[in-house]
Amino acid sequence: MHDLLSHISESLSSVFDSIAFFKPEVYLALLFIVVMITDLIFGKRSLKLCRIVACAGLLLVVYLDLKQFALILDGNHLIFSNMLLLSRSGIFFKLIIDLLSFILLLYFGWDNKLNGHQKGLSDLYSIAIASVFGLHLMVMAVNLLSIYLAIEMVSIASYLMVAYRTENAFSTEAGLKYVLFGAASSAIMLYGISLLYGFSGSLDIIFKYSIQHLSAVNPVSSSFAMILVLLGIGFKLSFVPVHFWVPDVYQGASTPVTAYLSTVPKIAAFALLINFISPFIFTTYWKGFDIGIAFALIGTVTMVAGNFAAVLQTNVKRMLAYSSIGHTGFALMAVVVLSLHSVSVLSYYLLVYALANIGALALATYFANEAGAEDVEEYRGLGLKYPIASVCFVIILISLTGLPVTAGFTGKLFVFSAVYGVYQQTHSIWLMLLMITGALTTVVSLFYYIKIPLNLFLKRKEMVEISNKKSVNLLILSIFISFILILLGIFPHWVLQLL
Template sequence: MPQLLPISDQLNNVIDSLSMFRPELCLSVLFLLVMACDLVYASNRGRASRMLTCAGFLLVLVANWGEYIETDDHVLFLFNSNLILHHSNIVLKMIIDAAAFAVVLFFPWDDQLRKHGKGLGDAYTIITASVLGLHLMVMSGTLLTIFISVEMVSIASYLLVAYRTESGFSAEAGLKYVLFGMAASAVMLYGISLFYGLSGTLNLFDGNLITYLQQADTAMVTLAVVLILAGIGFKLSVVPLHFWVPDVYQGAATPVTAYLSTLPKIAGFGLLVTFLTPFIANLAWNKVDFITLLSVAGIVTMVAGNFAAVWQQNVKRLLAYSGIGHTGFALMAVVTFSAQGIKALNFYLAAYAVANLGALMLAGYFANTMKAESLDEYKGLGFKYPVASVCFVILLISLTGIPVSAGFNAKVIVFSAVYEVYQQGHNVMLLALLVTGAVTTVVSLFYYIKIPLYLFLKNQESEGREYPSHKKILVTIVVLSAIVVLLGIFPDLLANLM
């Protein structure tokens, strides 16, 4: 009987963990319901599945809010430490749920997706499964759960990118994404195998983890850590793992681009923070200098993303490169390795998600109504579509970081967190991050301002044909723009929850 006690303890831990696993259980049930709904109501081309998915995401958001209240600043280890729950990752889960809700709303408003021969029921099923994977990415506490959750999200992303099978460009983007994604997964898995061989555990929060790694060869430990970070960096589009982003973002349907540029990135940062925590928390760790490593990655990513965006003419490619730049800026908050830095990161990701989703919705709106996808095709549209164009300016102001906008407050909070840590240790890498962040913010103004320039100050050479478009998308865009302004004036409405 004594031999059965460990198994009994594990089963009790699993049962106790279920009460704090409600959002993920809801997502699992929602996935099955959406799939069944698509089979039963296949004739309505996914409308019933969409309504069910939106309602389900709102329910999951409420369940996460309940968890947020219940945790009360405690760190909970669920399912025998395979998953971790605390305030910070619950906040990220809520941001993911809200962004997923907006993306699902956006899907049928895209002409190319709406005319898809198979309908959109499959897409809603895939998104629901991916959100479950994103939740698990944020909560992962072992290398095994990290790999499984990343692969769940990767497979869903591959399917979404290539969803428009009738489009050769979309199929090419999907194939490119699959090939690069498989290579990144293989690299990450090799790093995990090395990590396990050196430490003897998959649990990141095992008490003996750092002790065993400290005794191992420095070169092998560094290689294992770098390979795992490379797998995470692929999801974050960190330079030099960004090469897939422009072509995939341009080739995918605009709602899929909105999904790729926000949800996996948010979950990726949550995963990165979790992976780094046991090393940063242990003062004995001296094998890998994470501050230098991530600072160099952040600087290169900010410079490459922002300067490459200056030369872009296609709006989606421009937003793709700007997203790479934003990844580098968000890494500044991670490098602080402080509670203030993590709160700044969460606020920044929320502000970026709102503005970026709105900007891509507007890119889709102009593509639908005027078949305008490049800057030259935006000439003179500002006065023809004043509401959409003014909202575009507001959202771009936020992405740039100009007052009064959510993006400005987010950047100020990140700069403050980095500067406070720099004052304590005067680390030159943090100073380099601050300088690079300020310079690239100015550079971003040069390419973001090109869109209002073409909308309002360039004359339309000829009257293009106007196509019908969903007016509901404008309502959503106005709401997102209002949120950006509201958080610009009253940042504490969201900052206090972080």
């Protein structure tokens, strides 16, 4: 009995000690409660107030993220009985997620269709804050149980966001598809987790003894368990072969929700993937399949499938959905050559990709609000009517393609350099295939990205209908993002010095 009491005392002491490293997440939990209570108290009048509270709260969380850099000067910290890991790269990922989420919360209210929802957007802000909390957990999770709980928390919030516009049949259908695919991937991942736990006898994947125990199991069995877990994580990353949900869900969801799903969960999923596979890569005990070769193959197929499918699309949102699959494949190049340098490169690439993707979707909303244009053909002649927005669209698409002098070019250059540096040492045919595919698919991406500038400036339309409502906020956001993409392309060290 005395031993049990002392164990409880030690556990409580460990929990209280961990809270000092968990302050941003504590504030996010409180922010979720405050936004929800604000909505309950003020009802339909709470829209602007909930938005102000959510945005101000996220800025406070960003400040707390920055303060966490001082906590890890003496190294990484495992907290809550080894469930979560606080590291420098993890803090940077959280910082990116919070800043992008702040922009997206502002963006929610600027979409005419979403803003016209009869229930208002107050619920959506509380769901988004809950999702950000789950994304923080995904970035820090290093225990099989915490990994599963974090992914499920984000998934449930994502299902609600996709189907938020219940009066829209297409949105409801997209939400249902997302739930079905998500439930299947969750079940697959949970089965893989149970197998890994049964084989290793531990939920802690970060420790060497867990991999040692796995090495005593038949390599086929342990590899099968690993593949199942990676498929579950891959659902969030949307790499091939678990990418089928992306086009329909992205097209069916409201454009700001599409911007959210295509950026911040993907960033958190990459951080989670790095945490999960690092112990298996940096050890000699793992006897299963070669993880580097597996991701080289997945990255190659994902780049090809995403970019070639995007060429065939006419709907702007659907085209950007397939484009995001291609970008996932390109980002996997940095995972294949996993190291501290490649993680820094990956962080930079994901930041500039996310900014550009949000900018592109914000401009898709702008043209939908102003001229009702949703397909590429409907953009004809709009470049002369909306010159500032159109020029910004061109800059953002140049960054997504990876052309100078934008941040997209710098990001792709860094990724290629990281892969080529490892190739010079190993002369791996898989790395060579990966680089060739990356270069070719970058050229292919020109064929679908150029459709938008072509229709904006070089094709004419007899009459363009202009709405009375001006989307000034979206225009300001697109100008800001365009400026940042050029600035980060010229001065990438502003970001890299934080890593």
